[in-house]
Structure formats: structure tokens, C-alpha cells
Amino acid sequence: MKPSLVLKMGQQLTMTPQLQQAIRLLQLSTLDLQQEIQEALDSNPMLEQQEAGDDYDNSDLPGDQSGQGSSEAAPEGSYSDLYESPSSTAGNDQEEGDWHERIPNELPVDTAWEDIYQTSASNLPSNDDDDWDFTARTSTGESLQSHLLWQLNLAPMSDTDRLIAITLIDSINSDGYLEGALEEVLQSLDPELGIELDEVEMVLRRIQQFEPAGVAARDLSESLQLQLRQMPADTPWLSEAQRLARDYLDLLGNHDFSQLMRRMKLKEEELRPVIELIQSLNPRPGSQIEASEAEYIVPDVIVRKHNGRWLVELNQEAIPRLRINPQYAGFVRRADASADNTFMRNQLQEARWFIKSLQSRNETLMKVATQIVEHQRGFLDYGEEAMKPLVLHDIAEAVGMHESTISRVTTQKYMHTPRGIYELKYFFSSHVSTAEGGECSSTAIRAIIKKLVAAENPKKPLSDSKIAGLLEEQGIQVARRTVAKYRESLGIAPSSERKRLM
Template identity: 35%
Template structure:
């Protein structure tokens, strides 16, 4: 029983409020952190925001921290010390000496010609929602149960471009749905937004869009049905002769077709766009790379001198013990928050600095020179636990001379090479992408041919791995990449 109680006690020591807060802040994104700090500023009268932290603010916070520590009971102090040891992100003592330095580091370094980097913004787009949009329309269309079932099945086969490439007979067999029901329902889907969605080829896509035009489209439909190749070659004379129409009229019809979207699904590929601001800036200074935290936009916190002095002097406005306890708790909460934010920023800096050290060739030359790297490599370098590194790399972004990347991007598995070294998986994906980009569209490279070419380039990789990377890169199989004209 005594052993059981001891075990429960030791488990309880690890999850202290301060440790919970530190871990929570560490894995927050920049936007989440800003929101959390704003909420704390509203709820905690002890916290104040300053435009620029001065030396007296630093001393005030340091004294408040000592005051909080001094108010702990001996048992409480032991708990705090134990938590400090257990905290994976606090492998060394809290460095008050670095507090102001980190707060001011970015503005000082950025002032020497890096204003352009500081103002750089990056756009990141999340996964397209074309299918959600189509499913919603199917629900709102007043379909019967059979039609809705058929519509759901058809929508599942629509690719990112908005096409159904799988034959309806195959869909009917796989989904156990009557073929005639699928054909009838597909006609209804052709009325959906975006215009042209659900088409089986380019001609059908353009015909569906032509039907959406609220004018007489007889000639337009004839042109699409019979003269698509002439349209592609811009052979307007042949089209005018066949349709027996004046050239001006033919050109007007061609302009309408050129304005149509050959891949209607792409309209939703960039949906739900959001902006990110880098947490870290890496820029070259001479022959070396400098790492700086982005403190821009993060509130600079300090302890209210009014409330700290009130508690220090043992007086409250009403002399109420409850008011004193309230101020004491809020003071403790404020100190914990400031410490946790500082520790978070310091940990991000350490991890980022280690990444730059391990991936120097990437920062110099680009993705092709990215090296294999795992969490353990960085954890061992900075003396922290792998779980801490994992938390730091989540939803944190680094601005580099090569672009903006999430910190997770730099961690890659290794692919063996013929010279005994290893290449990062991202570097291999880049090689595959480059090979496909240079291929003859009439004779696209098969996965096995890509394996052979990579081996000649010193990359020893299996065909199934090439297929997996190709799918990740959203590159179609060679049979679907082949172009006849």
C-alpha cells in the first residue's frame, strides 16, 4: 500500500499546473499563442503589455518570480523542483539573463538590412473541398433514396479536376448499382456547380458548360462535337468553312469556349486559404547562417508594479484576505506564463539552430541537398527529450533562403545510395518530380524506368517506393500521363 501511494504521488508530481501550461504553450501554433496571451491579459490584472520591455520590467518580473518562489511552502518547493526535473523542456535552469536578450534579438538583427525578410508573408492552402461541395448539393437536390445513393457513388469517383475517369459500367459493378440509374443520375450531377463537373472527357465537360449558357448554343455544341481538334490547332478557317459562318462569328464562339474551364474541379483546389507567419527567420550573414525568433505581434508581458507592491507591502484596497489571496494567485499565474513563454521561445530557438546546423547544405543549395534526419538527432544535440522536439516542430514555420517550411519538413527518412551515403526522402521525391517533368509526354516513364534512372543517379530505391512517392506527389501513372497529340 505504501509503495502504491508513493507511485501515485510521483505520478502526481509530474503533472503540475506549471508543467501543463508549459507543455500546452510549447505545442501551440503562433496564432494560438497570441490568442492565449490576449485572453490572459484580459483575465489577469497583474499582467501588463508593454511596447518595449525595459530593464526595470525585467527586474520587476525577476523580483516577482523570487517573491512567488519565496511564498511556497517547503513541500511545495520540493514539488516544483521535482516538476522542473521532470519537465522535458526544462533541462537547465530558467535563464533570466537571456530574457531581455531574446525579447529584443530579432529587432536588433533585423534592423541591419533584413526588413524585407521580416515583412515576408506566405500562403498555405489546405486540401480542396470539391467533394464536400458536391455532396452538399446532392443532399439539397431533392433526390430520391436511389438517386442519392447513385449520386454519392458517382461523386466518390470524381477526381480533383472534376472528371469521372472510371467507366460507369465498372462503377455499377463495384458499387452494386444499376447502370441506367447511374447514367440518369450523372445527367443530374451535370447540373451541379461548378459547371462541367462529372464529365468523362474534355468534350463532355465543354458540352455541359455550353448547356449552362442561357442562349442558343446550337452552333457552339456543333463546334465542340465536330471541330475540337481544329479548335486546339486554332484552325479557324477550317471551322468557318465547315459551319459556313463568317470568321467574326467563329472567333466569337471560340472565345466563349476558350473562356470555359477544362478542369472545373480546380476552382476548389485553393479553397480555405489561410496565412501563416514564420516563427523563426534564417538568413545568411557572410558565410554563416543566423537564426532569429520572430517576436513581432507577440505581446510583450510585464508584471504590474502597482499590484506587486500592494502584495509585497501586505496591503490590499480593503484589507481583505481574499483579495490578497486573489492577487497572490494572479501574480503566480503571471510569472508562470512569462516563464513558460520565454521557455517556449528559447526551446524553438534551440531546435531551429540545431536544424540549421544539421541541414546546412539545404540552406545553401536547396531541397536536393536535404539530409536524412530524425527527432533523436536534434534531441541528442540540444539535450532534450524527443517528445519535446516533436512538440516544437508542430505548427511552427521557418523562413529560409529556400522558402517557408514547417519545422517537420526537415525530418526525413533515409534512402540508400550506391556510394554508401543516404539521401533524404524529400530529395528523392524532388528527383522523381524532375525526371517526370523532363519526360517525353508521348512516351512517359514507367515506375520501373524511374527506378533505373534513379539508380544511375546513385539512388537505390524499390519500384513500390517510387510508386508511393509518385502518389504523394500526385503524379499519375505512366499510362494516364501518356499524350497522343
């Protein structure tokens, strides 16, 4: 086949650098966005944070910056309250005053943002930065192993026993239990040391006296016995609880209370405080030592009721107010191709696009949050049982955006309501048909199941089939396996495990 040149015309979707940056900022959480803004402030001299009491005109920012939030179920205040720009009188002459008119609004679509500008995230802090706290950014919570090793260093012990203790501590999992048999621990030690199994057992008992109580146990029964052993001797029903944890823990796990009373020769009113003492113990003692960092949630949107109407507004305290520095912006000169002027022009363009992307993010977030509140007024007024079915397509159609955009907006974004703080994705749920031909949200069904279980007779808990029957009486047609799925998602045990002595 002879090669030839063929000219074709076609269309394809491309992303400009501005759109790439806007999408990246859109999917950031509030805490990540705060860090991104701080890095932009540190790296771009054209950007600065507005101080309280400063007042500048918005006329120099691209696009419409004067849009106000609507009232009912809509934002209060303007987006210009968050992001400000200097007036066009910042320069001393016409050549410096119209800097905003000479910067192009678009870049070629076949370029990436990183090809034009170095991302602020790549700017690592220097060692002489007094505001950069190395400990706050690199430290992690204390692990269970480090907590046990700290106690080991305070315990008088021979070098051989210390080696055995370190090996045992390495074999303890995050729940506080010893993984593997002592014989396996013994095999991992150097045979030339001549260590016997009795020595390993003795060191294990030393470690079991460490905090938290119940650590280094080989099973649940041993862990409960260790915790009971550290209680005061005058604790009521202590001996009976130790006997139950040692000999009859399987009966308690199966909720076979009649057999348990027969074996322990206790009456029901006597067995009840014994079980309560057992239930006061921690089945996962290692969980008391958390190795993970605390996660903080900053709400992006605040919903409140005023004069009988639900109002939606951005959390203005979460994001600092930005503006373009008028002094540096006035240094940008026309028809000057020097390296310094080119650098300032690029920085100015990046600052303008950054502010515009932030405004676009907040406008989109506000539109989506407003529509969510419009759909879920029943939840705000009456609780989870009044939650309506809602999917991404419903919000996307209401605001005129793509579902992928709605998914980015609702991920890691939180709404503060009088009922608590919820992720925006919480308000989306599938639906189940009702007997009257309507729809019921899966979130509302979970709330009803939780309410039914809370009001059940502890001696005769409701089975999944019985719950499905009660829901059908309310006009909600749900299969038994669906009830089981919702029950498990709520962390509710099966009926056989919910049986209690009352």
C-alpha cells in the first residue's frame, strides 16, 4: 500500500490549564485547600491575604465577581467577601494601570498547568523558616509497641530476658494479642543462648503486667482474666466474673443464659451484675493506644434556620480572604520582555487564575449544597426517617453540571447542620418502593430499623424476617436479606447475639 498524506477534520475534548487547576481545587477538602492556599501565598508574591478592615474594589478580577448568594435555602453574603482584588488605580499611569487587560485569559489547550507554572506543592520549606513546624508535620501517634517498649526500659531485667521481651512485643498485634505460640517465639531466638520455654513463659507474664490491662494475652479469655486480676479485691462479683471468663465464656458468647445460670449455680438477678462486670472490660486492649493521627473536620457549608427558612452559607472562617497585591501588580510594564517583567506577568496571571478557580469552586459548592438542602428539608426538620431518595443525577440536572463534577464537589466536603456535621455524600441514597407507589430512602429505612431494634424486647429480639414484616406494615417493601444488609451496615448484631438478661 502506497503511503500518502490525508487531511482530516475532527473534534475532541481538551482541558486548558485553568480547567485542570479548577478541577484539582474542586476535589480538595477544606484542610487540603487551606494548605494549598498557604503554599500559593508563600510562592506567589502577587497574592496576599486580606487583613480585617481592608476594602478594595473587585473590578479588576476577571469575570463576574459581584454575584450575591440567594436567600431561602441559598447562601448569604457575596463571593467577593472571600476574594478581593485591587482597583485599577493601583498604578500611577495608564501603562501600569491596565495590566489586567494585557494578560491572556487562556493558554494553549495542549499544555498542562505544570508546563507553564511550577506547582506550589513542590516548594519545600527551608530550614530557616520559623513558621514551619517539623514536629507537627512529621510526628505520628504512639504505637502499642513503642508504649510497651517504653515500659520495658523501666523494668529491671537481664539482657537475655530483655531480648525475649522485645521478641514477644514484636509479636503483639494492634488489638493487644500475642500472635503465634510461645514455641514459635522460642524458635525465632538464637539457639546458642540456651533459652528454655519456661523462661519465655515467665517473661510473657511480666509483659502481661504492663499497661494497658489485658495486653499480651493469647486469647479473649486470658485477656479478660488479666483485666479482672488488676481490679481491687473488694470488687463486687469479682470471683464469679473470673470464673465465667475462665470456664464459661463460650456460653456467654452464645447468649445461652439458662445454661450459664445452671453451670454457675446463680440466679438471674445474680448473673446480671456478673455479666455487666464482664461487659465493662475491653476485648481489644491494644485499641486504647492509637497510632494514627487525629483527623479534624472543618465544615465547608453552614446550614441554619432563620425565620422559618433554611439558609445556606459558606464557612468564611475556613478559607482566608485573598487579593492581588496592588504594589507588585503595578510593576508589570507593557511591551517589556525582560526576565523580571516576564516573571511578574506570569505570577500575576497565575494569581488571577488561582483566585478565579477558588471562586468557581465556591460557586459550585454553594449551588450543590443549596440543591441538597432543597431536596432534604424533611431531614433537617424531622431527622433521618424523613430522608428522601437522592442520586447524583438529580443534583447534576438541577444545577446543569455533569455527575462527575457533583461527585468531586460532594467528596470530603462537609455540611454543618443543627443535627450535626455530615459529609455531602451522606445525603445521597438509593430508594425502595412503597406500597402506595412512592419511594423511601435507604437512609430512612436504616433509621427505622435502628429505631425498631432500640425498642425491642431484649429477651426476645426482633429477627430480620420480623423487621421486614414490621416495615411492610408501614408500606415499605423490603426483603429479609436487604434488612440484614442494612442491619450490618448499622453495626447491629443478629438477633441471636442481641439477647440480653433484663
